[in-house]
Amino acid sequence: MSTESQEPALSEQSTQDDESSKSVSKKAAKKEAAKQEKLRRRQEANLAAAATSSLSLDSGDDPLSANYGDVPLLELQSKSAKDVSDWTKVGLLNESLKDQLVLLRGRAQAIRAVGKKMAFLVVRESGFTVQCLAQVQPDVVSPQMVKYATALSRESIVDVEGVVSVPSAPIKGATQQVEILVKKLYSVNKAVPTLPIIVEDAARSEIEIEKAHQAGEQLVRVNQDTRLNFRVLDLRTPANQGIFRIQSQIGNIFRQFLLSEDFVEIHTPKLIAGSSEGGSAVFRLDYKGQPACLAQSPQLHKQMSICGDFGRVFEIGPVFRAEDSYTHRHLCEFTGLDVEMEIKSHYSEVMDIVDRLFVAMFDSLNKNCQKELEAVGRQYPFEPLKYLRQTLRLTFEEGIQMLKDAGIVVDPLGDLNTESERKLGQLVLEKYSTEFYILHRYPLAVRPFYTMPCYDNPAYSNSFDVFIRGEEIISGAQRVHVPEFLEKRAEACGIDVKTISTYIDSFRYGAPPHGGFGVGLERVVMLFCGLNNIRKTSLYPRDPLRIAP
């Protein structure tokens, strides 16, 4: 357990005080906040103590005891009269439900007692929060029930039944602008009283922490490693709820677009005999006594599927790289979006697919994932991606020239390093107002041996990279489909042809001209949302130091 995350913080539950608080000075507000914080910490301690000794609740004497309490495990397993549709999602609570009785299931994100007769409960579901008020009321809410509420441990799963009310002032401490007047409150499953991470801490933006710091207050900052160690808690933040829903949508748009263009979804094996197609380091294993490895990409099998007459194929699946990369943009396992297709006459056909696919994707995300993008932006502020209706295509030579004109000299037949790529991204943004563009006709020498050279100049190749915000997310090319020529190219690149004979043989039974590209799903999410680390967009990231949870 990390000590740095032991400092919880509760956002102000300000419905009741809102009108008055507007008139008090900033200094007084700060003082009040500090006081509240002290109070809260004391309550937090009491609460933790209470939760560990749940016997301290003597609800047995309470005639209203049926309205609250722990739901026994047995009851959860019985077919109750309730239907799934009886529950209302927290994210759907709004003023139109005023005065209606609703049933919610969510987590007790924050609990605050006000005296012995009132308790505020912030209930969270899928990143959306609503403030609930349990207040002593004859024949409905007993003082014991309020006590029960305040003794709940944070992150416990609760069922709340109550009436929707619309407060006159905006609610600051919750996403939904209604309040639930609690009638019944049950705990479905209890969290341990001391959590390694408080979700509100994990959900805090740097800006908030800085602002508080300047005001003399020290708020908890949960670091990346702690988050990943306790990913189950970290994933509950609104930003993470948004990130992985956006990721899900990107996969969905990718597929829907390609299916509508007559692509077939395939699933190729990840267990490969020998040592994959070479290149970066592979994970090796023993396969029933045979040497095997994990596929570094579906390159061979997607090309084979083209030779198998599927015309146009795509795959979404894990890709394994045993590289010792500790950068913000490398993982040892990530989700590859792979495409391969027949080319009728020119590799621009592949770029046409990239162009239309990604413009459709960005459009759809901006239209259908507004809530999710806002949730991400609240914690990690970013500018919406600038992109053109028709994606800019620059040749590598043109890119080099732009860099040269800006005083940056790079090898005209070498690869671009991360720094040059970033710089070129800036220049392109200034000149063409886009943060998404294609750079094509790369020098042949910097591409894999199976890349088709340009017909007019074999120093270049029918290949391309695609950039978002100055970082590469896609690599693609036309492939050499003539086996004899493929052998020549492999030899020219110093590869022992014998080791890749299976690959080359695939093209001997007639192979159509073809090309394709590969995209890293996590990179697309990271760069579309302007995030600074790929570990933020992998559900359970794997890097050279991390293989858990």
Add this chain to the structure above:
Amino acid sequence: MSTESQEPALSEQSTQDDESSKSVSKKAAKKEAAKQEKLRRRQEANLAAAATSSLSLDSGDDPLSANYGDVPLLELQSKSAKDVSDWTKVGLLNESLKDQLVLLRGRAQAIRAVGKKMAFLVVRESGFTVQCLAQVQPDVVSPQMVKYATALSRESIVDVEGVVSVPSAPIKGATQQVEILVKKLYSVNKAVPTLPIIVEDAARSEIEIEKAHQAGEQLVRVNQDTRLNFRVLDLRTPANQGIFRIQSQIGNIFRQFLLSEDFVEIHTPKLIAGSSEGGSAVFRLDYKGQPACLAQSPQLHKQMSICGDFGRVFEIGPVFRAEDSYTHRHLCEFTGLDVEMEIKSHYSEVMDIVDRLFVAMFDSLNKNCQKELEAVGRQYPFEPLKYLRQTLRLTFEEGIQMLKDAGIVVDPLGDLNTESERKLGQLVLEKYSTEFYILHRYPLAVRPFYTMPCYDNPAYSNSFDVFIRGEEIISGAQRVHVPEFLEKRAEACGIDVKTISTYIDSFRYGAPPHGGFGVGLERVVMLFCGLNNIRKTSLYPRDPLRIAP
């Protein structure tokens, strides 16, 4: 190279002779077929010889030489005036295109010369075939061009430009009922003249082979292993084109249904520290100096994602089992369709999803994959799956009783073996007219430790299996979400709790009641299409003896 597949066979190209052939007797037809076959073999030999020495064509003297020939590699890479839309798909050729000039790209599946002035070419694309006729015609088709056509090697990629004509008699040797009168013919890429498998052999049904056998003719039967060794050729059969398009559709329907029900698609790691959740054998490997293994299922991580507040999740991804199973239904790597969801009050909520999801899937396949299902059925005849609008649910006890009533006694608290499952499938079909049903409330003792026991009888559990045509395709259950109880269950099952502490700890921070299920994609395709081996529905299958191609 397998010798058994060296015997090619050409189906009759009968457009020209069709009217007359109707009047000849069966015996004469057989004689004629044998003669044709002899002729064909001789041509095949000539053709192979010609293809290896392409210099034998002296088209240089031909004033019409621009109308045919090998397309040089360089030309393929240049941006031609042609657009992708200039090509017509073979599968879309029909009578409505009569007299139109079309451009096709496909494979030369079969070539037959009739004298020196005429050549028939069957061109195949994505499993669809069309007959093309190149006939000497002044100013269009030269004798050299006919010679060029007959010298093409089978499976070479060709561009055919020609006029659509509608013959008076049905065409037996092709799927499309039009004929292309060839004007231009180019070879885009040549296959080697001697193929290890002839696609027409691989596409032949057992019935055809049997019929021919009874008629005294020996047709080639390509066995499973040869097919898999030369999968690139085998995949080109109409049945395989259908199978993997159906598979693609199943994945699509699965996703679309779940997304519409508010599920989030996730991608969990396949590289796992330690040794996965136990059970069947795992593939082990070294992960940067740490012991690791390949995930046998996304069980832990999908449950963790529920603890991470995603509510409802699904995953489509590879699943690895190092089992030594050589059955018709086991693979070492397959595609798992995994679902996990919060349960509000009863595990029937999970079965409700299974029910509606699969009925929607079967409906959609029957409606949208007719051509593909027909293509599969032509080679592997099967009856359409019988299923009800609302899926039958039987308890395990009811199933046992049905078996008992039929004179089969099985352990009432044991598992069903494959034979009993099959028998029960028959009984269910007879009684309820369905080949798709759910069997639930399995004995607790035969399910994994994390399965929730039944509230009313802990000898049973909140679990289910789902069957198609008497074989299990889905296994699902409510999971134990209370960590203390999960520990007890693990201990009761003889599992060292320390080894699964990460798993159990995931539930300590508040876990909602939840359940889910896993489906094997390849099994769904196999059983929906009534196929006899799961290797037929895996693109590049992996079993204990096979890790290539």
